Amino acid sequence: MRKFFIPAAFISLALGLTGCDDAKNKDTANAPAASTAAKEGGSLIIGITSGDPLAVNPIYASDRTTLTIMQALYAPLYSYNDGKIEWDLAESLEPSADNLSYILKLKPNLKWQDGQPITAADVVFTFDKLLDEKQHSFFRSMFMFGGKPVQVSKVDDLTVKFTLRR
Numbered sequence: 001m002r003k004f005f006i007p008a009a010f011i012s013l014a015l016g017l018t019g020c021d022d023a024k025n026k027d028t029a030n031a032p033a034a035s036t037a038a039k040e041g042g043s044l045i046i047g048i049t050s051g052d053p054l055a056v057n058p059i060y061a062s063d064r065t066t067l068t069i070m071q072a073l074y075a076p077l078y079s080y081n082d083g084k085i086e087w088d089l090a091e092s093l094e095p096s097a098d099n100l101s102y103i104l105k106l107k108p109n110l111k112w113q114d115g116q117p118i119t120a121a122d123v124v125f126t127f128d129k130l131l132d133e134k135q136h137s138f139f140r141s142m143f144m145f146g147g148k149p150v151q152v153s154k155v156d157d158l159t160v161k162f163t164l165r166r
Contacts (some may be wrong), residue, residue: 046072059130062138077104077123089118101163108158120154129151 036162046069053066061070092105110118130137131149143150148165157163
């Protein structure tokens, strides 16, 4: 059971943090052509018709508006599309032989908007906040097993270990 539950929990978090999409309402005929070259500065405008966001921190995102904004601002570790994994910040997630731990490898050379590297310490920090009872995160329950939170630890700068507690 755990073998399938952990990946499902990671998928749920990835999907939860990337928000919802209503493909029926997309108007792609009038959309401007996407530019492939990144440029510094400018504005990001997100059209929202469902009200103000309830939070701007993805740990607290639980409403459609907040999730839509989070999808535009933050990249997930990975997501599923048409039954296939699409790697975003991560490049792999491997279970141990007993399925009680999972090793996540980040892609090399990832950067924050200020140019600082994204590391395993950043992933651990985020999960530590998400799992902190005092934070009251909507997603915390997805990482609880037998009443105990998943243990998240840094292995090296690009590797994170998720361990289920017995």
